[in-house]
Amino acid sequence: MPTVSMKVNGQDASADVEPRTLLVQYLREHLNLTGTHVGCDTSQCGACVVHVDGRSVKSCTMLAMQAAGSEVTTIEGLAQNGELHPMQEAFKENHGLQCGFCTPGMIMSAIDLVNRHPNPDEQTVREELEGNICRCTGYHNIVKAVLDASGKMGG
Amino acid sequence: MTEGTGIGAPVRRKEDKRFITGKGRYLDDINRTGQAYAYFLRSPHAHAKINGIDVAAAKASSGVVAVLTGAELAADQIGPLICGWAITQKNGEPHNAPAHPALAVDKVRYVGDHVAIVIADSLAEAKDAAEKIEVDYQELPPVVDIASALADGAPQVHDDVAGNLCYDWELGDKAATDAAFSGAHHVAKLDLVNNRLIPNAMEPRAALADYDSGIDELTLYTTSQNPHVARLVLAAFNGIAPENKLRVIAPDVGGGFGSKIFIYAEELCCLWAARKINRPVKWTGERSESFMADAHGRDHVTTAELALDQEGKFLAMRVSTMANFGAYLSTFATAVPSYLYGTLLAGQYTTPAIYCEVKGGFTNTAPVDAYRGAGRPEATYVVERLVEVAARDMGIDPAELRKRNFVAPDAFPYQTPVIMAYDSGNYQLSLDKAMEMINASGFAQRKADSESRGKLRGLGYSAYIEACGIAPSAAVGSLGAGVGLWESGQIRFNPTGSVTIYTGSHSHGQGHETTFAQLVSDHLGVPIENIEVSHGDTGTVPFGMGTYGSRSLAVGGSAIMKAADKIVEKSKKIAAHLMEAAVEDVEHSRGVFSVAGTDKSVTIAEVAFTAYVPHNYPEGLEPGLDETAFYDPLNFTFPAGTHIAEVEIDPATGVVEVADWAAVDDFGNIINPMIVEGQVHGGIAQGVGQALLENTVYDKETGQLVTGSYMDYCMPRADDLPSFKVETTNTPCPHNPLGVKGCGEAGAIAAPAALMNAITNALGKEIDMPATPEKVWQAAQTAQAAE
Numbered sequence: 001m002p003t004v005s006m007k008v009n010g011q012d013a014s015a016d017v018e019p020r021t022l023l024v025q026y027l028r029e030h031l032n033l034t035g036t037h038v039g040c041d042t043s044q045c046g047a048c049v050v051h052v053d054g055r056s057v058k059s060c061t062m063l064a065m066q067a068a069g070s071e072v073t074t075i076e077g078l079a080q081n082g083e084l085h086p087m088q089e090a091f092k093e094n095h096g097l098q099c100g101f102c103t104p105g106m107i108m109s110a111i112d113l114v115n116r117h118p119n120p121d122e123q124t125v126r127e128e129l130e131g132n133i134c135r136c137t138g139y140h141n142i143v144k145a146v147l148d149a150s151g152k153m154g155g
Numbered sequence: 156m157t158e159g160t161g162i163g164a165p166v167r168r169k170e171d172k173r174f175i176t177g178k179g180r181y182l183d184d185i186n187r188t189g190q191a192y193a194y195f196l197r198s199p200h201a202h203a204k205i206n207g208i209d210v211a212a213a214k215a216s217s218g219v220v221a222v223l224t225g226a227e228l229a230a231d232q233i234g235p236l237i238c239g240w241a242i243t244q245k246n247g248e249p250h251n252a253p254a255h256p257a258l259a260v261d262k263v264r265y266v267g268d269h270v271a272i273v274i275a276d277s278l279a280e281a282k283d284a285a286e287k288i289e290v291d292y293q294e295l296p297p298v299v300d301i302a303s304a305l306a307d308g309a310p311q312v313h314d315d316v317a318g319n320l321c322y323d324w325e326l327g328d329k330a331a332t333d334a335a336f337s338g339a340h341h342v343a344k345l346d347l348v349n350n351r352l353i354p355n356a357m358e359p360r361a362a363l364a365d366y367d368s369g370i371d372e373l374t375l376y377t378t379s380q381n382p383h384v385a386r387l388v389l390a391a392f393n394g395i396a397p398e399n400k401l402r403v404i405a406p407d408v409g410g411g412f413g414s415k416i417f418i419y420a421e422e423l424c425c426l427w428a429a430r431k432i433n434r435p436v437k438w439t440g441e442r443s444e445s446f447m448a449d450a451h452g453r454d455h456v457t458t459a460e461l462a463l464d465q466e467g468k469f470l471a472m473r474v475s476t477m478a479n480f481g482a483y484l485s486t487f488a489t490a491v492p493s494y495l496y497g498t499l500l501a502g503q504y505t506t507p508a509i510y511c512e513v514k515g516g517f518t519n520t521a522p523v524d525a526y527r528g529a530g531r532p533e534a535t536y537v538v539e540r541l542v543e544v545a546a547r548d549m550g551i552d553p554a555e556l557r558k559r560n561f562v563a564p565d566a567f568p569y570q571t572p573v574i575m576a577y578d579s580g581n582y583q584l585s586l587d588k589a590m591e592m593i594n595a596s597g598f599a600q601r602k603a604d605s606e607s608r609g610k611l612r613g614l615g616y617s618a619y620i621e622a623c624g625i626a627p628s629a630a631v632g633s634l635g636a637g638v639g640l641w642e643s644g645q646i647r648f649n650p651t652g653s654v655t656i657y658t659g660s661h662s663h664g665q666g667h668e669t670t671f672a673q674l675v676s677d678h679l680g681v682p683i684e685n686i687e688v689s690h691g692d693t694g695t696v697p698f699g700m701g702t703y704g705s706r707s708l709a710v711g712g713s714a715i716m717k718a719a720d721k722i723v724e725k726s727k728k729i730a731a732h733l734m735e736a737a738v739e740d741v742e743h744s745r746g747v748f749s750v751a752g753t754d755k756s757v758t759i760a761e762v763a764f765t766a767y768v769p770h771n772y773p774e775g776l777e778p779g780l781d782e783t784a785f786y787d788p789l790n791f792t793f794p795a796g797t798h799i800a801e802v803e804i805d806p807a808t809g810v811v812e813v814a815d816w817a818a819v820d821d822f823g824n825i826i827n828p829m830i831v832e833g834q835v836h837g838g839i840a841q842g843v844g845q846a847l848l849e850n851t852v853y854d855k856e857t858g859q860l861v862t863g864s865y866m867d868y869c870m871p872r873a874d875d876l877p878s879f880k881v882e883t884t885n886t887p888c889p890h891n892p893l894g895v896k897g898c899g900e901a902g903a904i905a906a907p908a909a910l911m912n913a914i915t916n917a918l919g920k921e922i923d924m925p926a927t928p929e930k931v932w933q934a935a936q937t938a939q940a941a942e
Contacts, residue, residue, distance in 0.1 A: 018279075028183075028184075033177070034177070034180075034181075034183075034184035035176070035177015035178065035179070036177070037181070037183075037357075037358070037409075038183070038359075039357045039358065039359070039409075039442065040442040040864075040865055041441045041442045041443055041864070042442065042864045042865050042866055044864075044865035044866065045357065045442070045865060047357060074177065075175075075176065075177035076176065076177040076178075078176070079176055084175070084176070088175040088176065091171070091175050092167055092168070092171040092172070092175055093167060095167075095168065095829050095830065095832075095833045097171060097174055097175065098410075098664035098665070098666070098833060098837065099356070099357065099358070099407075099408065099409045099410040099663050099664030100170075100171075100173075100174030100175075100179050100407065100409065100664070101179075101181060101356075101357040101358040101409025101410060102357045102409075103174050103175060104175075104177050107175065122878070123874075125873070126873040126874040126876075127873075127874045129872070129873040129874075130872045130873065130874055132873075133357065133865070133870050133872065134357065134873075135355055135356060135357050135410050135412070135837070135841070135870070136357075136410055136664045136833075136837045137833060137836055137837050137840075138836035138837045138838075138839055138840030138841075138871075138876060138879065138902075139836075139840065139871075139872075139873040139876055140833075140836040140840075140876075140878055140879055141833055141836065142873065143873060143878065144878075
């Protein structure tokens with residue numbers, strides 16, 4: 001089995017995995033980073049979104065080997081020194097989550113969205129979140145949270 | 156809005172931190188040392204006879220621990236799966252209940268039906284081995300839709316159920332209803348289909364069974380809304396283990412919407428296998444399995460008629476429904492299109508005579524059971540679409556027609572002709588408020604604006620009612636329920652004054668850890684950060700009926716309040732002793748015990764400490780401060796309100812844009828308005844999904860599930876929905892200690908009718924859900940051609 005190494009949440013990670021191992025399996029099963037979720041088998045729900053070299057990626061669509069040498073950030077790596085990321089804070093403050101299962105992927109997508117569209121309007125947020133499915137919130141408070149965080153992430 | 160953390164304050168959720176930092180503990184995040192992985196071989200056919208299953212090659216496959224089939228399950232006397240609600244038919248006979256083996260024995264009856272369980276050291280090995288199982292199928296013709304299944308000559312799903320009929324049930328006074336129709340000024344009529352939905356909680360179902368041979372005890376981690384009910388059924392009916400030797404834990408559960416109430420084949424088989432191989436067995440469902448084999452929702456075909464007098468007063472209603480149960484009866488399937496449906500057909504109106512008949516039957520499709528609203532969305536959809544048709548027929552404004560027929564605010568408790576006694580409400584208040592929020596009086600202008608741009612515009616009302624907190628136990632028992640429907644609550648003070656609340660209800664997104672903590676904090680004066688809420692583990696919670704039917708606060712919250720009363724009662728005795736006062740002179744307010752007319756007081760923290768360190772303590776009083784209460788409600792609660800949807804339709808493309816949404820819901824008293832609004836948003840989104848996007852399609856010829864993935868089954872995305880205007884009215888429930896009614900399902904109940912009434916208002920033509928662009932375009936073309 002090949003050894004796959006990458007930097008995950010600022011730490012060096014390495015594991016011997018089967019070549020067919022998906023990035024999400026590498027994170028969940030080999031690094032025990034279970035905050036990244038699997039909600040479907042067709043790469044549509046977005047529960048597994050992480051950042052690979054700063055861009056959001058559905059980690060169920062990428063082989064771990066493809067991410068070798070990359071810098072990966074998962075939901076567990078967002079808070080710094082106990083300080084929540086403004087997007088995490090905004091999801092809590094705006095009740096942007098209920099069951100919490102889609103939340104990690106939603107937050108990771110939302111951060112990338114705001115990085116690319118620093119001051120998005122509501123329609124942009126709604127369109128950009130098209131790849132993340134939430135069954136609980138009706139998206140109302142997720143959209144509110146993203147708009148709120150975008151103000152705080154500015155610059 | 157209330158400040159702080161008390162009742163009425165929008166307290167931010169205590170549970171959120173773990174979810175936003177990736178520290179939630181969902182089922183697939185849990186592993187046991189030495190666990191093996193289960194994979195289910197499922198039927199690729201909708202209907203086939205099994206002539207034989209050859210598992211030899213699979214058993215010899217790499218890493219395989221066991222391959223088990225229905226024959227071994229039967230030999231071990233495990234199962235079958237049960238349906239827990241007995242329905243008495245028109246003719247007095249019980250409903251037809253064919254056997255539901257957890258693993259198929261002689262026949263498979265739907266695509267996804269369970270044929271064998273393969274257990275291996277890794278999931279990949281289990282899947283590889285499953286491909287080596289040889290099943291000798293003899294295909295049979297399937298039947299997938301209910302009308303065909305109940306017709307003469309249909310394929311027989313079960314040999315022992317003639318005509319595929321589970322039951323032919325009725326409710327109401329047929330003679331009185333028919334008489335009212337014969338004298339009516341006008342009869343409005345509507346044929347409709349309530350489309351089949353797939354619940355799609357974002358966390359797929361999963362199970363991890365662990366057997367401890369040292370104490371002969373099984374532990375099941377499962378994605379359940381009601382772990383105690385699961386334990387009860389698995390122990391009492393499925394032969395898994397005695398109740399005292401089975402622990403069921405439902406950890407963080409990623410959404411339920413009804414689909415995680417039921418006791419399914421997978422968890423049963425994992426438990427059985429774990430003991431057999433003496434190793435933990437884990438199964439995590441894939442989304443495609445959720446589509447195929449989670450219990451689906453709705454699937455009714457209905458004809459409904461409303462009789463009116465000259466003034467538009469409703470005289471009678473007549474409803475005939477065919478309900479599709481799928482291939483087998485799921486855990487509570489029989490109750491959904493009967494007692495959770497027919498009993499709500501009065502809606503918010505004074506209709507004096509109602510008659511409803513329901514034929515429930517079997518098809519070669521996945522089992523159908525409760526999905527968010529469970530029978531009540533189907534009822535509201537019938538009533539509110541029909542009222543809209545009547546308004547159009549008679550040329551009466553739809554809001555005005557509703558107002559003429561509402562149960563008046565002073566008429567409560569209101570006895571309907573279909574069993575229910577409504578508790579409280581003010582229906583016109585909600586309607587008026589919703590009309591104001593959506594600026595109904597400005598609609599004509601907006602419609603003209605749309606028309607000037609070549610668009611169609613419609614406004615649709617839904618004055619819904621629902622019944623929450625299904626109860627009381629004796630009443631539901633008399634209607635056929637196999638369980639009681641009370642709830643337990645326990646408040647345990649620790650010696651240092653902090654508190655753990657144990658509840659028999661289960662949170663899978665509803666925010667119980669916050670709402671229940673708010674209740675106790677407000678009532679007993681304990682800072683909310685010093686309160687934990689524990690749920691979902693039969694090893695720690697006394698007992699519980701779980702969470703469904705928007706019951707958690709009205710029933711579970713009331714149990715906690717009863718426990719709080721017991722805490723106060725005992726604390727008064729301790730406080731009286733500490734203050735050297737008579738118990739009757741001690742007053743309690745938010746955790747402070749004082750003696751009237753003096754400056755003496757002690758806090759509940761001091762009382763708790765004294766209770767656990769009883770050096771200076773009332774004689775004869777038990778130490779400790781830990782009280783449990785069980786609460787069996789006196790009645791259902793009846794949340795009601797009005798949702799108004801406004802749509803703009805492009806007749807050139809058939810695309811429906813939801814332009815605006817106003818929701819006014821009467822949930823009685825509200826503990827946490829932020830959480831309540833979130834529940835309403837989510838419910839509306841599911842209702843909009845049903846009305847616009849979602850539909851479950853089985854191929855008529857082959858019985859294959861056509862909509863078996865997110866590529867084929869259209870889930871609502873963020874850009875399909877608007878932001879919602881949500882407000883409440885508040886007539887307290889008079890029969891529970893909190894005055895609360897329940898908010899979990901209202902949106903899903905109200906929304907489909909509001910949206911379809913808006914769409915049909917715009918089109919001037921009736922169509923069925925989902926209002927896909929193609930269907931709307933067709934309707935727009937024929938409507939234009941007719942002009």
